[in-house]
Amino acid sequence: MSENSLLEPIHGITLEDYSAACAKIGSGLSEADVAKALGVEVPVWQEANLLWPERMKQDSTFHIVTLFGQYFGAADKHPKFSNLKPAASTEGSGNVEKIKADKDFYQELEVARQVAYEYGLDGAQWILDKYGIPLGDFQIAASLWSDQIHQDIQANYQGYNQRQDAYRAKYQQLFADAQGGNVADDIDF
Amino acid sequence: MFGLFDKKYHNPELLEMIGHTQERWFAFLDKLENRMHEMCTAAVPEIKEVFNQDTDPYKRAHGHMLMGLHGQINQMRQKANKTKEESIFYFIDRATTQLPDFISSAGREYHDKLRIFRLDCINRHNIFEEKIAWYTLMLNNAVEEQDLETFYQEQLAAFEDIRNKFICKQCGGNIAIAKIFFIATYITCPFCQTQNTFTPSTGAQMVLHQARSLAEQRTAHLLKAYEASKPKNSQLYQQYLRSMFDEWNKIVPDMATENEKFYQRMLHDHTNSINHY
C-alpha cells in the first residue's frame, strides 16, 4: 500500500509526466515551457519537481527510480510533450533521431562524451556542439539502449570490451591531438 | 641417467636481460612519476586561481580542469599498465618456457630468479600506484571546500533587505513576506486578497540545493568522530545523522517533513547494514 501512496500524483502531475518533463528540460525546454505543457504554473511545477525526488529518496525498494528511468526513456511518446521541441538545427535533429535508432552510434558517442571530460572538456556541451544532440536526448537514448547493451555484455563480454576499447583509443587520440598531445607522450619504456 | 638433472644450467644472457629489463622498468616508472610530480605541483596554484575566479555557482571551470588533470594521470597509469603486460609479464612468460623444468635443481635457480624479478617489478609498480593516489588527493585538495555558510548568510541578509519592499501588482499595497522562500510560491495581498506570484532570487533558490551539503559541512566533525572510532561506533553515526538533519531542517524548515522521512530511511539503512556484521 505504501508503494501506491508514493506513486500518487503530486498536484496532478504523475510520475510519467514528471519523468518526461525532466527529459525535456534536459533537452533545452525551460521550466515555464514544461509547466505550461503540464497545464500548471511554475510554482506548482517547482513543488512537484521538489517532491518527486523526495519520494524517490524515501523509497528503499528503488521502484520509483526504476519507473522514472523507463518513463524518461519514453518521453518522446508522452502526449503532453509530443509537439514541443526546443529549437535545434536540422543536422542536430537528424542525429537526435539517429542516436535513438542506431545502437553503435549511441555507444560510440557515450565513450566520446566520457573521454571529452577526461580531456577537460564539458562532454555534454561537446556532444551538443558537434552533433546537435542535447543531453536530455542523450539520456533518453541511454535509457532506450540499456537493456540491449546489458544483453550484449552477457552474450559476448570480450567483444563488447574490444569495441569499447577501440572507441576509447579513437577519442583519446582525437582529444590528445587537439590539445597538443598528452603530458607524458615522450616517455617510453 | 639421473645425473642429467643435476647438470648445472647456465644462462648468463638471461641474467643480463633480467637485470637490464628491471633497470628499464624502474627508470620508466621514475620518469612517469617525475612528470606526474612536475604536472601536479605546477597545477595546484593554477587550480586555486581558476577556482577563485570561477563565478559559476557550480564551479564548473574548476571541475573540468580537475577532470582534465585526472585524465592525464590516468593516461600515465594506462601507459604503465600496458608496459607491465607487454614488456614485463610477456618477457617473464617467454623466458619461463625456455627454462629447464622447475623440479630440476638446475631449473629451480632460474625460476626463482624470474619469480623474484617479477615480484620486484610488481612492488615497484605498487609504489607507482601509491603515488598516483597521493597526487590525485593533492589535486582534489588543492582548494578548500566551497564556503557554503557565507553564501547562505548572504542570502539571508539579502532577503532581509527586500522582504518589506514588494508591492501588490493589483492594488499597490505593501506585501511583507513572512519568511524566506526557496521556490516560487503564491502570496496573498493583505489588502485586496489578490494572489501574487513570488519568485525568489536565483541565490535563494540555490540554497535549497546546497542545504544538505551545508548541513554536512556544519556537522563534519561528528562524522569524523564516527569514522575514527574503532570498532565503528553506531551510536556516534546516529548522533551525526540526527544533528545533520537538524541543521538541514534549520536551513530549509519548509522541507522538514520530507527530510524526516528521508532521515528515517537513512537510519533504517544504517541499522540494517550493521546487522550484517
Add this chain to the structure above:
Amino acid sequence: MGEDKEKRTLTYLERLKQKAISQENYGGEVKAEEAKMEVRDCPECGAGRAFRQGLTACAYCGFKFMNTRLTDGVHIKKENNS
C-alpha cells in the same frame, strides 16, 4: 632537454586552464536574477486572481488558470483548488 619537458607540462597546463575558463558550460551561464512579485490577470475577464476562490480558476468568470488537481505540497495545499 629538461627545459623542453618542463615547457611541455607548462604548455599543457596553460591550455587546459584556458579551455576550462573559456569553454561554454552545458546549459549556459547561471543568470543571477532578483526576487520578483507578479500577478496573473485572468485572460478572459481581466480580473486579478482572488484568494477566496482558490488558485486554479478565476473567481469571477471561472476561467481555468490551471488544468490540474492540487494536492498537499510544500506551500500549496488541497484547499487551494478552486
